[in-house]
Amino acid sequence: MRYLPGLAWRGLAAVALAACAATAAAADITLEKIKHTGVITIGYRASAAPFSFDAAPGKPAGYAIDICQRLVAQLREQLHLPSLQVRYVLANAAERVAKLDSGEMQMECSDSTNTKERREQAAFAPAYYYAGTRLLVRADDSADSLAQMGGRSVAVIAGSTGQAIAKARKDAGVNLNIIEVPNAAAGVRAVVEKRADGTLSDDIVLLDQAKMLKDTVKVVGPKMSVEPLAIMLPRHSPDFRNLIVRSMLDLLRDGVVQQLYQTWFENPMPVRGYSLGTPPDALLKDAFRRPSEFVSEWTVM
CATH class of the missing domain: 3.40.190.10 (Periplasmic binding protein-like II)
Known part of the structure; x- marks a missing residue:
């Protein structure tokens, strides 16, 4: 058997330890x-x-x-x-x-x-x-798009794409009062209780809320996004x-x-x-x- 000098052994040991460390770091x-x-x-x-x-x-x-x-x-x-x-x-x-x-x-x-x-x-x-973001309003509201919500309040979920769309529309000149809510149901509740005039969220989630509330609210306007x-x-x-x-x-x-x-x-x-x-x-x-x-x-x- 051929023996390696101490320096070589130490070098090999360092390589082995580095490989083990890399494997550990790579563990998911x-x-x-x-x-x-x-x-x-x-x-x-x-x-x-x-x-x-x-x-x-x-x-x-x-x-x-x-x-x-x-x-x-x-x-x-x-x-x-x-x-x-x-x-x-x-x-x-x-x-x-x-x-x-x-x-x-x-x-x-x-x-x-x-x-x-x-x-x-x-x-x-x-x-x-x-999905696509749409607008939900009270059943007796004549607004059928976000462009018609100027000067009014719109509830959006904090951290959502609906919030991003509302901010973009506001930056583009639509005078919106944006209210943050924790979830879609809270946004719909704000509309029903007249703390907000409309709410933005995924179309299908709003349709489900409208089904539950029957004639109280309605989902209006076109999709504002593809999500x-x-x-x-x-x-x-x-x-x-x-x-x-x-x-x-x-x-x-x-x-x-x-x-x-x-x-x-x-x-x-x-x-x-x-x-x-x-x-x-x-x-x-x-x-x-x-x-x-x-x-x-x-x-x-």
Whole structure:
């Protein structure tokens, strides 16, 4: 055997230690936490039906929740964790990124829009819906667009794309009094109680609120945006993100997401009992037909 001098051994040892350190640094912190705790935490919103809402206190339901439950089922197999448990945590629009960054939750399953700005703060799975921001007003209001809301108050969700649209319209010259609210239901409530004249949010969420309130409010005007909605994931966990993306693409290819869509958008909804009667639009049909990571960019119209 050929012996190496002490300096050479020390050099090899340093290389080995550096390699070990690099491997440790490369370990996906989200996957490590899930494996260590045996728990995955899912963030949701309590009033974002049909995507996520409280069917009972602390018991979320909805289209996004159902999709995430099926993704967790695949994680159990992929990670060999048959007893992997799910914990749910409320996360409003303003705090969702911080809760992902801190590890308080590992997935956000609601109605978050995949935008270029947000991709600098979080990762996303493939889109499962294309929404558009619309305006909700009281049933007796004659306004049918944001341009007709000059000098009036509009409630928007703090940290939402609806807030960004309202600010852009205000900067363009529409005299709006913008009021921040924590969620869509709070915005609608402000309109009903006459603390706001209108509210902006995802069209389908507002339609659900209008269905519940019957003739009290109405959704008016055209869509003001094209918004790909998707599961939001931690930014610095590429291995976890890749697992979720592959699993989501499998669910799309197998028709699972399409079946869930019919349950929540085209048939009488679980818990709610009424139908939104909303077939998939052209963008979503294409996503169902040709699943991929490609996403149409968030666009303000």
